Amino acid sequence: MPPGCSDKSDTTWPRASYLNGHRVGGTVRYTTNTACSSTLPRGGIFTGMSFKMQTKQRHESSRASFLRCICVVFLILPLSGCMEDFTMPKIPGVKRTFHQAVGWKAKDFFNDSAVVELCDAIEANDIAKMKQLIAEGVDVNAVGDGGVTPLLWAFVDNQPERFQLLLEHGADPNIKTTTRLNAPNAFAVGDSVTTLAAQSYFVGPYEAVLQHGGDPSIVGPHKQPLLHMIVSAPISQELKKKRILMAVEYGADINQKNSMGTIARTAVAAFQQWEIALWLLQQGVDPNYYPPGESINMVGSALMHGERLTPSRKEAYEKLLQWFRDEGYDLExxxxxxxxxxxxxxxxxxxxxxxxxxxxxxxxxxxxxxxxxxxxxxxxxxxxxxxxxxxxx
Structure with a gap:
């Protein structure tokens, strides 16, 4: 949270900070309360992350993916921070929803008036109205322009009750977007609620999605499998481990390749996720696996990417090297x-x-x-x- 900001919001899901990201000209403006707002250059918040990619193409693709992951976090954070009062609040304590911030109107995406009414109820967080419309048979899997669905309409604000309600009534989290939905900093072609939830800071949506039909092997934007998206997501190491394990438990293939033929166990080295690498090894991943067309396995990849580390990453890296030594590898x-x-x-x-x-x-x-x-x-x-x-x- 920027200096001088205060946390005045409540939510039933865990929270790290109350940032509402919306595009302002060529910048992304993040506001938390009326006394505090800061404007950061696009990409300026990522200068602390070092990517050791083997090719320029891989670097650019990964950086773009990481930029979009950051925006996903901001996308679902509660929009209850104080900001300019452009409209009357629809949800108590929320002065502007994500839909209002990016100019989304249900009637612009859906032709079915009943679905429009459902989305309006979702945006207003009117649970009773949602239940009534669902009981009347309104299609919770209606697909609007750009691949928008009622479930995606419910996902973008941090309102778990309405999100859970739709999942319980058969909403499909695997439907993919076909455009960037007028919010290019938040969405990419090929996104789905499953991939968005996998990259989010909050635990609730991801667990709920997998419990209600989310595909753990789904491929998202840039042909990135779910596991790869988790590896590159701007979330804690502990949360990444939990999500990878959960995805595997639900059937994800730890050897699933991305568009460049890289598997998740190799990708962790490129992103210097040494804690994740060690954890994967402890789960029984074979470090001697050579990806097709590659002449370096996980051990060699880790050694090649272990340069110029920060103190915190250095500690995790040394633990990984010690594991290799204990297993009898001649690292030199x-x-x-x-x-x-x-x-x-x-x-x-x-x-x-x-x-x-x-x-x-x-x-x-x-x-x-x-x-x-x-x-x-x-x-x-x-x-x-x-x-x-x-x-x-």
Whole structure:
């Protein structure tokens, strides 16, 4: 919570801070009470997170995913902090709902007047009216423009009773969005209530979703499986462990790959989630598994990504290394082999860059410049420097 802010809200689910994120021009404004508001540059809150990705493409994809995960947290946090009074409150203590903040109106998404009435009751948190409409047969799985459903309409505010009510009456949490729903900082194409709940700070929605048909193997935006989304979510290590275990208990495959062929046990190293890595090993995950097309297993991946750690991560990392030592792994030999493989990859990447430059000149009908190798190498290193600077930012 920013300095000078006070917590004046109540909720039945656990809370960390009362931030309501909504887009203001090119920035995201977070407000907590009338005496406190701060404007942060988009992405500015992520500078403390270091991503050790093996390629620029993986870094950009993961950073975008992480940015969206942060917005999911803000999406479901209670909107009961004090802010400008644009409308009369529909829920006691709430001056503006998420729907009002982003300009959502049920009639703009649904053609069925009964479904519109249900969504209006959801937004007003009118449980009695919701029960009446459901009893009358209103479709709780109606799909509106962009893939909006009544369950998603209920999810966006921290009102667990209405959310639970819809799940108990058969609402499907696996229906995916087909647009960004006029809220690009909060949603991506392919989102579902299941994937959104998996990344949220609160325990309640995720448990409720899995208990009522949430698919633990669902694939979300950017072809990311649920386990991968949990690994990269901005939630505590302890909560990640609980959610991964719960997903596995409900049938998730710990070896399910993402769009780049990476499995969750490998992804934890890329995100420096050493506590999660150790916990997975203690659950019986095989550290000697080699992903298809990869020459480095979990041990080598951990050693390659264990550089420049913060003190807190350093402690967790040392515990992981000690586990490997106790299991009889020769870490020094593995480290040398991993370093050699890294150097080979760098050389291979540089060679591909030079070959691409030569092909471009040939296509243009030019004779390849005899100095191309040296020039291409300089340009390649310059690109690498720019990429590293971009990651640091």
């Amino acid at each position: 030999s593995i480290r040398k082999s991993s370093q050699q493989l890294r150097e080979i990859r760098v050389i291979s990447s540089k060679t591909r860059f030079i070959q691409r430059k030569i092909r471009e000149q040939v296509r243009q009908g030019l004779r390849p410049d005899p100095k191309l190798d040296a020039e291409a190498q300089d340009e390649w290193y310059a690109e690498r420097r720019r990429a590293r600077q971009g990651q640091a930012e």
